[in-house]
Amino acid sequence: MTSKQKEIFLKKRYRAENRFKFFGIFSITLAVSFLGILLFNIFSSGLSAFFKTKILLKINFDEKKLGININTSEKEIKASNFNEILQEALLNLDLLTPELKKIELIDIVSVDATYELKRFYLKHKDQLNKMIEVSLTLSDDLDQLHKGNFPRDIPEDRRRFSDFQLKVFDEQNAQNKIITEFNFSFFTNADSRDPELAGIGSSLMGSLLTLLVCLILSFPIGILAAIYLEEFAPKNKITEIIEINVNNLAAVPSIVFGLLGLGIFLNYFYLPRSTPLVGGLVLALMTLPRIIIPCRAALKAVPPSIREGALALGASKVQTVMHNVVPLAMPGTLSGTIIGLSQALGETAPLILIGMVAFINVVPFYPIDPSAVLPVQVYLWSESAERGFVEKTSATIIILIFFLAFMNSFAIYLRNKFERKWS
Amino acid sequence: MKGINKMKKIILILAALVAFSVVTIAQARDQLKVTGSSTVYPYSTVVAERFGKEGKFKTPVVESVGTGGGFKAFCAGVGVDHPDFTGASRAIKKEEIELCQKNGVTEIIELAIGNDGLVFAVSVDGKDSNFTKEQLWKAIAHDVMYGGKITKNPYKKWSDIDKSLPDVNIEILVAPPTSGTRDAWDALVMEAGCDKDFIGLNGGNKKACVKYREDGAVIEAGENDTLIVQKITSSPNTYGYFGYSYLIANKDKIKPAQIDGITPTVEGIQSYTYPLSRPLFLYAKKAHADVIPGFKEFLGEFALPGTVGVTGYLFKVGLVPNAKETEEKVRDIVANLTIMQN
Numbered sequence: 140m141t142s143k144q145k146e147i148f149l150k151k152r153y154r155a156e157n158r159f160k161f162f163g164i165f166s167i168t169l170a171v172s173f174l175g176i177l178l179f180n181i182f183s184s185g186l187s188a189f190f191k192t193k194i195l196l197k198i199n200f201d202e203k204k205l206g207i208n209i210n211t212s213e214k215e216i217k218a219s220n221f222n223e224i225l226q227e228a229l230l231n232l233d234l235l236t237p238e239l240k241k242i243e244l245i246d247i248v249s250v251d252a253t254y255e256l257k258r259f260y261l262k263h264k265d266q267l268n269k270m271i272e273v274s275l276t277l278s279d280d281l282d283q284l285h286k287g288n289f290p291r292d293i294p295e296d297r298r299r300f301s302d303f304q305l306k307v308f309d310e311q312n313a314q315n316k317i318i319t320e321f322n323f324s325f326f327t328n329a330d331s332r333d334p335e336l337a338g339i340g341s342s343l344m345g346s347l348l349t350l351l352v353c354l355i356l357s358f359p360i361g362i363l364a365a366i367y368l369e370e371f372a373p374k375n376k377i378t379e380i381i382e383i384n385v386n387n388l389a390a391v392p393s394i395v396f397g398l399l400g401l402g403i404f405l406n407y408f409y410l411p412r413s414t415p416l417v418g419g420l421v422l423a424l425m426t427l428p429r430i431i432i433p434c435r436a437a438l439k440a441v442p443p444s445i446r447e448g449a450l451a452l453g454a455s456k457v458q459t460v461m462h463n464v465v466p467l468a469m470p471g472t473l474s475g476t477i478i479g480l481s482q483a484l485g486e487t488a489p490l491i492l493i494g495m496v497a498f499i500n501v502v503p504f505y506p507i508d509p510s511a512v513l514p515v516q517v518y519l520w521s522e523s524a525e526r527g528f529v530e531k532t533s534a535t536i537i538i539l540i541f542f543l544a545f546m547n548s549f550a551i552y553l554r555n556k557f558e559r560k561w562s
Numbered sequence: 563m564k565g566i567n568k569m570k571k572i573i574l575i576l577a578a579l580v581a582f583s584v585v586t587i588a589q590a591r592d593q594l595k596v597t598g599s600s601t602v603y604p605y606s607t608v609v610a611e612r613f614g615k616e617g618k619f620k621t622p623v624v625e626s627v628g629t630g631g632g633f634k635a636f637c638a639g640v641g642v643d644h645p646d647f648t649g650a651s652r653a654i655k656k657e658e659i660e661l662c663q664k665n666g667v668t669e670i671i672e673l674a675i676g677n678d679g680l681v682f683a684v685s686v687d688g689k690d691s692n693f694t695k696e697q698l699w700k701a702i703a704h705d706v707m708y709g710g711k712i713t714k715n716p717y718k719k720w721s722d723i724d725k726s727l728p729d730v731n732i733e734i735l736v737a738p739p740t741s742g743t744r745d746a747w748d749a750l751v752m753e754a755g756c757d758k759d760f761i762g763l764n765g766g767n768k769k770a771c772v773k774y775r776e777d778g779a780v781i782e783a784g785e786n787d788t789l790i791v792q793k794i795t796s797s798p799n800t801y802g803y804f805g806y807s808y809l810i811a812n813k814d815k816i817k818p819a820q821i822d823g824i825t826p827t828v829e830g831i832q833s834y835t836y837p838l839s840r841p842l843f844l845y846a847k848k849a850h851a852d853v854i855p856g857f858k859e860f861l862g863e864f865a866l867p868g869t870v871g872v873t874g875y876l877f878k879v880g881l882v883p884n885a886k887e888t889e890e891k892v893r894d895i896v897a898n899l900t901i902m903q904n
Contacts, residue, residue: 254615290814297686297813332608332879409643412595413623491627494597494635498607500614500621509593509623519626521786523604524811524880529788 181540185533191322191335192282193274194248194311198228198256200266209267221256225275232307240303247304249276249335274318279334279527281308285317288526299526325534329502330516334527337520339535341499345415345510346484346542352419352506353426353483358476360423361430362465365472368431369438370460389428396425397489405493413494413509421493422483429482433475437468470557474550481546485539487514513539591642592855594622598632601678601742601805602649602842605881609863612875619856622647629742633845637662640849646857650843651678651742652749669848672902673895674888675864676881679806679831680747680838683816687798689728692820695755695837697723701732702780704773707757712764715775728799735783735790735802736774743787747803748772750838791816806831807880828872831882842881848901858899865896 202208204223207216229244230236236244249255252275259273260266276282280299283289285308295302311317328338368385372378400421404410410417441464449459490496496515503510511519513535520532596606603626614621627635629650636648637658654672662670682693700706700723706715720727737744756771764770774780783790787804794802795815806826809818818826821837830836844864851857863869870876870892872883884892894900 293814299811299813332604332611405643406638412643412645413625494623494625494627496626498603498610498624498626500611521788522600522626524788524805524808526811 178540181533181536185530185535185537187286187288188325188530188534189322190286190319191324192277192285193318193320194277195272195274195316195318196228196248197231197270198224198273199270200224200260200268202267207267209264213261216261217257219257221253221260225253225256232311240301243301243304244307247278247281247307249278250333251276251336274320276335277317279525282335283526284308285312285319286530288530325531327502329500330498330511330519331500332498332523334523334525334531337528337531339513339516339538340502342511342513342516342535343538344503345418345495345499346512348415348503348506348510349418349422349512350480350484352415353422354476354480356420356423357426357430357479361427361476362434362472364427365431365434365438366460366465369435370464371456385428385431389432392488393425393486394488394492396421397492399424400489401492411507411509413497413499414507415503415510415512416506417493418490418495418512419506421489422486425486425489426479426483429479430472430476433478434468434472437471437475438464440471441467467559470554474554477546477550477553481543481550484512484543484546485514487512487518490515513542590853593620594647594854594856594860595625595645596622596647596649597625597627597635597645598647598649598845599629599651599742599842600626601629601651602675602844604807604879605675605842605876606647606649606844608876608879609860609869613856613860613863619859622856622860629745633658633661636845636847637665637667639665640667640847642854644847646847646850646854647860648845650845651746651840653841653843654845667847667849669901671846671848671861671895671899673844673846673861673864673892674841674884675844675892676870676876676883677831677834677839677841678880679826679836679882680743680750680803680840681806681809681826682801682803682819682821682838683794683809684801684819685795685798686815686817688817689730689799690817690819691720691728692823693727694822695751696757697727697755698751698821699755699757699771702734702736702752702774703756703771704775705760705770707760710759712760715777715779718779730799732779733797733800734780735793735800736780737787737790737803738782738784743804746840747838750840754837805880806882810880828877828882832885839882841884848899851899861899862896865893 201224204227205219205221207219211219225248226245229248230241232244255275256273263271277285278300280289281304284291284300284305289299291298291305298305300308308317324336325338326343327340328336329341331337364385368378368382400417404417404420405412410420445463445467446459449463450456454462487496490512495511496518497509497511498519499509499511501508517532517535517539520528520535594610596610598606603624607624610622610624613619625632625635625645629652632645632648632650633654635645638644654670659670662668682698684691697720700715700717701720703715705712706717707713708716717723717732719729719731721729737747752772753768756768761768761771774782783793783802787808790802790804791808791812794800795812801819809816809826824830824836826836826838831839844861846857846861866874868874870881870883871889874883877883883889
């Protein structure tokens with residue numbers, strides 16, 4: 140080979156290297172930009188859901204109209220009707236309202252407004268017979284208008300609100316009576332068919348309860364299975380078959396576990412439908428192999444010298460495993476478990492079959508209360524026709540992403556903090 | 563020893579949980595369960611929410627699993643483990659009645675809760691248009707009649723089908739085969755608009771009529787109707803079909819095409835003069851009427867004018883009320899818990 144040939148060959152190699160680098164950078168940029176577009180899309184449409192639009196309304200808590208007095212018990216107040224004073228206050232916004240437009244005026248606030256008044260009064264009983272300004276939630280259409288999600292300069296018949304409602308809204312806005320505040324109820328309220336009231340309270344609790352049931356079941360069973368398979372089981376055909384099956388199960392589509400859950404837990408054991416208990420059981424089946432595999436890998440990574448050392452000092456096999464090997468394998472096991480759980484958190488398919496894709500209007504507290512989970516909420520809201528649910532869908536995705544990011548970074552933290560490097 | 567103690571604790575919790583769940587199985591249910599169609603879901607949930615807000619009964623759980631899946635769960639048996647109601651975007655089929663009877667669900671109450679219209683719509687920036695069912699079939703079908711023979715769909719532009727139609731490429735977003743909306747569209751448009759000779763050449767079988775073309779003119783857009791609305795908004799010549807409520811909620815973005823010269827309106831859908839309208843149903847299990855608290859009251863909600871009438875709250879979310887006669891029939895059925903005859 141002459142020196143010239145060598146030079147050409149060398150140049151070729153450099154070119155190949157540069158090409159390879161370029162392709163690498165290109166695919167990373169592409170992946171990052173897709174992620175960026177996705178996140179931008181979700182955040183730009185979802186952030187407004189964390190705020191809600193309210194109207195400051197002068198309310199007269201007239202005891203005659205409410206049919207209560209200062210001594211009325213809480214129970215009776217709850218049973219009384221606050222609609223009349225609400226409607227009176229709304230009609231006072233425009234005293235010249237024609238008879239036919241009155242219903243439009245009453246419709247500018249949410250259907251929850253009378254309950255909001257009731258809750259306000261229960262906290263401020265001293266306001267009886269007084270005139271006071273209360274902030275009430277606006278209807279979702281005006282809320283969307285205020286957030287700029289509805290156009291205003293189009294013909295009336297193509298709008299969701301009338302010219303008259305728009306006029307009243309603008310007047311109130313000019314007087315600074317329209318306010319925007321942080322939407323706490325988005326986190327505490329259960330699902331609702333009125334977008335301005337709908338919240339993720341029920342699905343968030345549902346997700347937590349489901350994950351709890353899933354963790355309680357899959358973690359001990361998974362760890363025990365992994366320890367036995369790795370440390371105690373004899374190496375023969377049967378354990379080999381088990382091993383292959385565990386690896387297979389980890390790759391089975393999740394809907395299959397849903398079918399299994401329907402067949403066994405619902406139709407055979409008669410466990411209650413639509414509950415985190417059954418959801419957790421199904422997800423535990425799904426998560427089990429995903430815990431066993433990293434747990435076994437972590438056990439395998441503990442060097443034999445630890446076991447041999449313990450055995451040499453006279454420890455029994457169980458003592459060796461429980462006192463020496465398992466604690467050292469814990470970081471890997473825990474991070475594997477958390478990643479398995481975060482996969483379970485994002486599942487919807489198996490939950491359809493066991494009835495968790497459902498409208499749940501009450502926040503659940505026990506694993507046997509009917510509930511939905513966060514990804515199901517995303518699915519249900521994305522299907523809804525009302526405009527207000529568009530931002531809610533994205534906002535729920537934001538919460539879900541935060542949830543997942545938190546769990547995954549916790550897994551990484553555990554690993555970095557406790558993992559030991561063997562050198 | 564720490565590890566073992568922890569393990570013991572976990573096993574104890576596990577045992578407690580299992581015991582806890584066993585106890586609850588024996589308990590009676592005091593919460594209504596509704597399952598069924600995703601088309602009925604937006605309406606039954608609104609009723610359920612109001613029903614719960616009144617405070618006398620718990621808010622019913624409403625599932626969205628599709629009409630067919632709903633009947634499967636509904637017909638699985640009688641007792642607290644099985645749903646009390648199921649929503650349907652079509653009438654119950656014979657096989658489903660048989661399945662019900664086989665499992666002891668013999669007394670079924672059928673309630674027409676209102677009507678839904680299918681809307682064939684385009685962005686507000688698109689052209690106003692009028693289609694017949696035949697033209698729509700020609701635009702969507704996989705094979706059509708052309709020159710007396712069955713051929714692969716040759717139509718690229720609407721104007722190829724008929725000179726009166728716009729001179730733009732055919733582009734239609736459709737629902738996937740699992741969707742109830744697609745079922746309804748197939749029955750109301752694809753089968754009704756199918757060429758007579760085409761059916762004849764296929765031996766009288768209408769199955770080939772509902773096969774959609776696969777050359778890119780018809781795009782399957784997924785189960786999500788909101789997404790279809792968003793997509794047709796962004797390209798002015800793309801059409802899509804979905805339920806009437808989506809039109810009501812998105813009037814600022816989309817407009818409906820006329821079908822056989824008729825614009826979808828409340829009156830048109832109610833009287834079925836608008837060709838693409840269909841009734842929606844709620845089915846109830848009479849055997850549960852005296853067992854699950856709130857059963858009769860919940861069913862009763864669907865007969866109140868304040869719920870399903872022209873002034874009712876379901877009208878606001880897009881459910882088109884029943885015609886007068888049906889309305890009276892429904893009130894009768896609810897009052898007497900009349901079971902359906904088959």
